[in-house]
Amino acid sequence: MKKIIWISISLLLLLILAVIFLWNRIFGYPTLDQAVQSNWKTPVKIVNTDQENEMVLYLDETQYVFAAYEQKHGRFHVDADTESGWSASSDLGPAFLVVAEPKNNKGNFMWGALYSDIPIAKIRIEYIHGETQEVKPKNNTFIVKMPLAYQKVDHLGLMETISNVHAIDAGNKVIQSWNPQ
Numbered sequence: 001m002k003k004i005i006w007i008s009i010s011l012l013l014l015l016i017l018a019v020i021f022l023w024n025r026i027f028g029y030p031t032l033d034q035a036v037q038s039n040w041k042t043p044v045k046i047v048n049t050d051q052e053n054e055m056v057l058y059l060d061e062t063q064y065v066f067a068a069y070e071q072k073h074g075r076f077h078v079d080a081d082t083e084s085g086w087s088a089s090s091d092l093g094p095a096f097l098v099v100a101e102p103k104n105n106k107g108n109f110m111w112g113a114l115y116s117d118i119p120i121a122k123i124r125i126e127y128i129h130g131e132t133q134e135v136k137p138k139n140n141t142f143i144v145k146m147p148l149a150y151q152k153v154d155h156l157g158l159m160e161t162i163s164n165v166h167a168i169d170a171g172n173k174v175i176q177s178w179n180p181q
Helices: 002-027 032-037 155-161
Strands: 045-050 055-060 063-072 075-078 084-086 095-102 108-115 122-127 132-135 141-145 162-168 174-178
Touching: 032 045, 032 055, 032 063, 032 075, 045 108, 045 141, 055 108, 055 141, 063 095, 063 108, 084 095, 095 155, 095 162, 095 174, 108 162, 108 174, 122 141, 132 141, 155 162
Parallel strands: none
Antiparallel strands: 045 055, 055 063, 063 075, 063 084, 095 108, 108 141, 122 132, 122 162, 162 174
């Protein structure tokens, strides 16, 4: 009888310890920063978020990483399977990274970053059928859900729907442009 009680208490303690150590993984993290960092061994910095669509863009040294997150009951989860990371370089002015991709069954998104200390006032996106979008950047980065007309475009064809993306300063001067050619 004592042996059964001892085994039961030991199993209960193991269960309690497992829940304590896995609490954040199971129930989420109290902040988005902690949820993002939980997938990385090196420090990362959140540079932009889209709270409406629950998207986050963060910087790992020189690589930008775009991911979907989920907030439930005030706690955050970031699914490592949704992360995609890119970096850019350029011989002609500041490097300008632009990526279009579907994300977590929430639609097709475009995101990017200008590798420069020159502050961007807006991003102007021009699509192949004449549509334009203007986005207010944060930390020289942007996240935007693509227009409805491009929500059914296959992942492989998304980049082909863009004709130009311009990073524009406060004086309405184009700092850098990106196009798929």
